[in-house]
Amino acid sequence: MAEKKVVSIEERIPKLKEARKKKTNRRLIFYLSLFFILISIIVYLQSPLSQIDEISVKGNAYIDDSALIELSELTNDVNFWGFSSSNVEKLILTHDEIKEVNVAREFPNKVVITVKELEKVAYLERETQYIPLLESGQLLDAVSQKSWNGDAPLLVNFTKDSFTEKIAKELKLLPSTVASLISEIYWIPTDSNAYKVSVYMNDGFKVETSIRNFAQNMKRYPSIVNQLEKGQEGIITIGEGGAVFNPHEVEPVNKEDKNEATR
Template sequence: MSKKNIVSIEDRIPKLKQARKKKANRRLIFYLSIFFLLIAVIVYLQSPLSHVKTVQVTGNTFVSEKEIIEQSKLLDDTNIWTIDKKEINQAIHKNPVIKSVSLDKKLPWTVEIKIKEYKKVGYIKKDDRYYPVLGNGQQLDSLEQKTLNGDAPLLLNFTDEKELQNMTNELKKLPQSILNIISEIHWVPTDENTKKIVLYMNDGFMVDGTIRDFAEKMEVYPSIVAQLKPDSKGIIHIGVGAYFESFDKKESSEEEIENETEG
């Protein structure tokens, strides 16, 4: 064996010592990093740095941001890590306008409250003032209006709270496009049909129907109108089957509608 390839143990010892020292230093730096990180976390958790500084509220229309924050009881000294989402959800959910609530933490100190309210489906008139009505039947007396803005129908003569609830339950199922073209809904109960209603539409038609299964039957309204002559005006009946009754008595009194709706 060539002498040039022989490395004496005296030459290897310094290199081994240097490698061990580097390894020990790396280990020390790792443990010190973990130690200081833990210290930083403890300081953060115990200091105002972990307190809620910003509360963002989204999705609210009828309920003010201030009211929702007050209901959540999220204060400046609330630790973001001790927030009970279930408790806050239940507190905000007590408001009858609120349909659902979700809460997200955005570190280091922001909380986002996402609100979903019940859909506005109509208005009730009281003493020359108009009050929004939601899909759960809730009337918003705090949001009175002097005039209507046409984004939901006016509900008239609904003196029975139960029938008003039934009507709003049906209206909330309607597509917004159909809800927007309903001007007025009158409750006109008879001995034969206590759920009878008459609608006045923004396009000039009237609709004769019933509260029961109203949403399902009313969804065919656009296709019914599309089958009529452009200058036709009259009453569209959507009871058992569907047919058109013209205001013009010179025309045939009733035009059967194709694809009749089922009862």
């Protein structure tokens, strides 16, 4: 039977001391590292390096960058970590033309404001100006232009704000595939129907309908046109009772005029 080796207490003491010393050193290094990290963070937060260096705005087409930055209350004097993104977003959302906003930090010192503006649904013709109309019914007088580029329907003779707002909301509900077919919308109120409009389409047809349920009525337009003979033009009346097509009358050719033309 093998004899057990007996280790005396004198031999174990140096090893215990060495292990305890290493443990103490590791603990000291940890605390010193933590101390210097905290000191570095404090120095960083108190230095210009922690302030916002750049503020970028994305997604805006009508609103100036400066207007949104001013609204955010962010400046180069603000600490990069010292503001709440959600609070800044709430400030920017107070702008009438902003639909959505996201504020994000980009290391080391950049803040990115990404916005989504209310959609432009039409232009309003007013004297010699063409004013963009938003889905909310708000007119962007500040960005009016002297020419109409056809990227949205043109509203003509809309002289009352309440009707302009109503058609704006209806156009917002209209699929883009149908809205892109519309060239001009004329408000032609009558004694019996204050909401009557004439809609001129890019494919040559004219539609008479109402501002009320405008989107619902115009959604039926493509299927109505598909049922007509190719090359045929005329007026389509769409209402609650259905749709009626009246082709343009072709003027009869006078025989004498015809003979004159063949001479």
